[in-house]
Amino acid sequence: MLMSTYGSRGDVEPLAGLAAQLRELGAEVRVCAPPDEDFERRLAEVGVALVPVGMSARELTKSAPLPSTLPERAAQVIASQFESVTAAAEGCDVLAATDMMPAAAGALSVAEKLGIHSVSVTFQQLTLPSPYRRPLEYAGRPFPLEVTDNRRLWELDAEINNELFGAALNTNRAAAGLPPVDDVRDYVIGSRPWLATDPVLDPWQQAPGFTDFDVVQTGAWVVPDANPLPPDLVAFLEAGAPPVYVGFGSMPMLAATDVAQVALATIRAHGHRVIMARGWADLDVLDDQDDCFVVGEVNQQALFPQMAAVVHHGGAGTTTTATRSGAPQVVVPQSADQPYWAGRIADLGIGVDHGGPVPTAESLSAALATALNPETRARAEAVAGQIRSDGTELAAKLLVDACD
Numbered sequence: 001m002l003m004s005t006y007g008s009r010g011d012v013e014p015l016a017g018l019a020a021q022l023r024e025l026g027a028e029v030r031v032c033a034p035p036d037e038d039f040e041r042r043l044a045e046v047g048v049a050l051v052p053v054g055m056s057a058r059e060l061t062k063s064a065p066l067p068s069t070l071p072e073r074a075a076q077v078i079a080s081q082f083e084s085v086t087a088a089a090e091g092c093d094v095l096a097a098t099d100m101m102p103a104a105a106g107a108l109s110v111a112e113k114l115g116i117h118s119v120s121v122t123f124q125q126l127t128l129p130s131p132y133r134r135p136l137e138y139a140g141r142p143f144p145l146e147v148t149d150n151r152r153l154w155e156l157d158a159e160i161n162n163e164l165f166g167a168a169l170n171t172n173r174a175a176a177g178l179p180p181v182d183d184v185r186d187y188v189i190g191s192r193p194w195l196a197t198d199p200v201l202d203p204w205q206q207a208p209g210f211t212d213f214d215v216v217q218t219g220a221w222v223v224p225d226a227n228p229l230p231p232d233l234v235a236f237l238e239a240g241a242p243p244v245y246v247g248f249g250s251m252p253m254l255a256a257t258d259v260a261q262v263a264l265a266t267i268r269a270h271g272h273r274v275i276m277a278r279g280w281a282d283l284d285v286l287d288d289q290d291d292c293f294v295v296g297e298v299n300q301q302a303l304f305p306q307m308a309a310v311v312h313h314g315g316a317g318t319t320t321t322a323t324r325s326g327a328p329q330v331v332v333p334q335s336a337d338q339p340y341w342a343g344r345i346a347d348l349g350i351g352v353d354h355g356g357p358v359p360t361a362e363s364l365s366a367a368l369a370t371a372l373n374p375e376t377r378a379r380a381e382a383v384a385g386q387i388r389s390d391g392t393e394l395a396a397k398l399l400v401d402a403c404d
Helices: 009-024 037-045 057-063 067-088 101-114 150-175 184-189 231-238 256-269 300-306 316-325 338-348 361-371 374-384 391-403
Strands: 002-004 030-033 050-052 094-097 117-122 244-246 274-277 292-295 309-312 329-331 351-353
Touching: 002 009, 002 067, 002 101, 009 030, 009 037, 009 316, 009 391, 030 037, 030 067, 037 050, 050 067, 067 101, 067 150, 094 101, 094 391, 101 117, 101 150, 101 184, 117 391, 150 184, 231 292, 244 256, 256 274, 256 361, 300 316, 309 316, 309 361, 316 329, 316 338, 316 374, 329 338, 329 361, 338 351, 351 361
Parallel strands: 002 030, 002 094, 030 050, 094 117, 244 274, 244 309, 274 292, 309 329, 329 351
Antiparallel strands: none
């Protein structure tokens, strides 16, 4: 079985979870992903080798391509999918394509060319048309302010996807002997897309008469992390009251040093210690006091339940892990689907949607006051008990059954 993605840690981590479960069922698994060392290391932990595709996701994120170069970057991603996925798919029965639209379109085209059963998977529902919400906007391609009807906005979304990715996709398809695709988004979604999110955290609402596809919501794909916390981190945790975690994952963040210092001072003002995760923003506190501990890669599944609160960027994976832990959250969304997850956390009453991407002392203090309220903690613990734990098992069984 082959799984293909092109994105950040939050896009690779679910595939590690699914790969581990598939291996337990006796399947051979390959994962195509960007050639980042932390991705390779994470997949190796579950016994799966990474097949490199394209350039480093971390370097791509830090380079922040201009809107005008998006079609060119997308063309490179599509071409790399045709090249790498074609080679990796030899002997495979099933291909699962995830993440960004051009990458998924390329991988699904390879499956079509090779006659392999394929599944289109999304780790958030914002790419699935629905009259109940707006589509995401691409950088440099804002929707007209006067258009407020969601149905019309989804029509515009389809047009923009075709403008950005259609030419490059069809060029590669023609070279592979495939017919052109008229609608890139509809091609990627297909008739039965999978939504790998928890139905409590991310409920899908079918819209008869608007959508002509049936969503299979498997639950989130999570692999239990057996990595122990470092001894010095354990000692820090045991030395005092539960701290507040701050980390922004794969987000580079401008003014990261200022954000770190603001977070440190604000959390201290609330009487709590701090655990700061460096992440791709290279956060650091530049402080020698003993009430702050800086971590790199760490087992969040083991760490988050011990936190007074978790301050994070709102990626799908981090949001799911924090919700499962029962810790209150402050979500500081940076881009893409992160405002959606921040809204879901607020709607569920298990944390705060900070709103803007750069916290100030005042805004973060107000958010923490709510998150650290005992009522928020009680609600977060109650919701944690409702989050499904069988999403990976269900998805693995469905893929194995597709081979029969």
